[in-house]
Amino acid sequence: VYGSFTSNVDMKSGAPAFGTPEAVRASFGAGQLARHVGLPWRGSAATASNTPDAQATYEFLNSAWGAILGGVNMMLHAAGWLESGLSASLEKFVLDVEMLQMFAEMFQTAELDTKDLFETIAEVEPGGHFFGSPTTMARYETAFYRPLVSDWRNFGQWSDDGARNATERANGVWKRVVGDFEPPPLDPARAEAVADFVARRRRGGAAPLS
Structure with missing residues (x-):
């Protein structure tokens, strides 16, 4: 490399x-x-x-x-x-x-089914909208990227919910992830060996983990 x-x-x-x-x-x-x-x-x-x-x-x-x-x-x-x-x-x-x-x-490959596309267009009469069409209702939860931090609500909704900026929202995300974390099963002998290794490294001058 x-x-x-x-x-x-x-x-x-x-x-x-x-x-x-x-x-x-x-x-x-x-x-x-x-x-x-x-x-x-x-x-x-x-x-x-x-x-x-x-x-x-x-x-x-x-x-x-x-x-x-x-x-x-x-x-x-x-x-x-x-x-x-x-x-x-x-x-x-x-x-x-x-x-x-x-x-x-x-960078995901875009997929387009022209038959499905034209059928979707035909679902809505002129002057209508696609928000309530069968295709939209079937795909609205998975069609687009769902953000981890971004807040796409309007100013009023965002303000009423605390007006938190992206850094503040990210703070809540990592705290939730850490709070929900459940350690995977680990053989007690291995856990003891890891703890012993860390202790020896600290005694040898390594920086503390905390």
């Missing part, structure tokens, strides 16, 4: 910057180099933002599109990263998962 991890720096501070136009072009070049040597390419989708805000979102999207359009085969560091990889956020992780799921949905 050809792995690349490159970007420019902030010339005012020397800090690495991600999701920049230069980083996107570097991804394009890395993809070309990987294909030149005949290897699959590992890319990433990082951000230099220090908090899960609008900057984190557009830098992630810039990085992700750079990797995707560059022909990435495997993407690491694609969820949760902040501060150029020096910190992470569970809210950012959830927001990134939402965007990654949307990417996956975008």
